[in-house]
Amino acid sequence: MITNLHQLYLYQIEDLYSAETQIINVFPRMIELAGCENLKSALTTHLDETRAQLGRVNEIMDTHGGTSRKQTCRAVKGIVEEGEILMENMAGNAVDAGLIVAAQLLKHYEIAAYGTARAFAEELGYDRDFYLLDETLEEESAANETLTTIATGGLFTEGVNEMAK
Ligand SMILES: [Fe+2]
Numbered sequence: 001m002i003t004n005l006h007q008l009y010l011y012q013i014e015d016l017y018s019a020e021t022q023i024i025n026v027f028p029r030m031i032e033l034a035g036c037e038n039l040k041s042a043l044t045t046h047l048d049e050t051r052a053q054l055g056r057v058n059e060i061m062d063t064h065g066g067t068s069r070k071q072t073c074r075a076v077k078g079i080v081e082e083g084e085i086l087m088e089n090m091a092g093n094a095v096d097a098g099l100i101v102a103a104q105l106l107k108h109y110e111i112a113a114y115g116t117a118r119a120f121a122e123e124l125g126y127d128r129d130f131y132l133l134d135e136t137l138e139e140e141s142a143a144n145e146t147l148t149t150i151a152t153g154g155l156f157t158e159g160v161n162e163m164a165k
Pocket of ligand 1: 020110140
C-alpha cells in the first residue's frame with residue numbers, strides 16, 4: 001500500500017527503471033530499421049543516453065532501497081507493443097515516420113514521468129535525486145526536439161513526394 005509521498009516517489013522510480021530497461025531492449029531494432037541517417041544517428045545517440053539514464057534511476061533506487069524486479073511499466077510496454085505492430089506492418093517511406101511516432105510517444109511518456117518524479121524529489125528534499133532526474137529530463141526533452149526537427153525537416157514531405165512518383 002502506498003500511503004505517503006516518499007512511497008509514491010519510489011514507486012515511480014521503480015516504474016522508470018522498468019521503462020528505461022524496455023526502451024533499451026527495443027531501440028536496437030528501431031535503429032536497424034531506420035533508413036534516414038539523421039534518424040539512425042539520433043536514435044543511436046539516444047540509446048547511449050538511455051543507458052546512462054538507467055544508471056541514474058538505479059542509483060536513486062539503491063539510495064532508497066527500491067528493487068528493479070518489483071514492477072513492469074505497463075504504459076511503456078503498451079507503447080512498445082504498438083511500436084512493434086507498426087514495425088511489422090510498415091514498409092518503404094512510412095518506416096522512418098512510424099519510428100518517429102513510436103519514439104516520440106516514448107519520449108513524451110518519459111518527460112511526463114520524469115517531470116513528476118523531479119517535482120517529488122524537490123518536495124521531499126532529495127537534492128542528489130533532483131539533480132540526476134533533472135539531467136535525464138533535459139536529455140529527454142532534447143531527444144524529443146531532435147525527433148521533431150527530423151520529422152519536420154522534410155522527412156515526411158520527401159516520403160510523400162516519393163510515394164507520388
Ligand atoms: Fe529515457
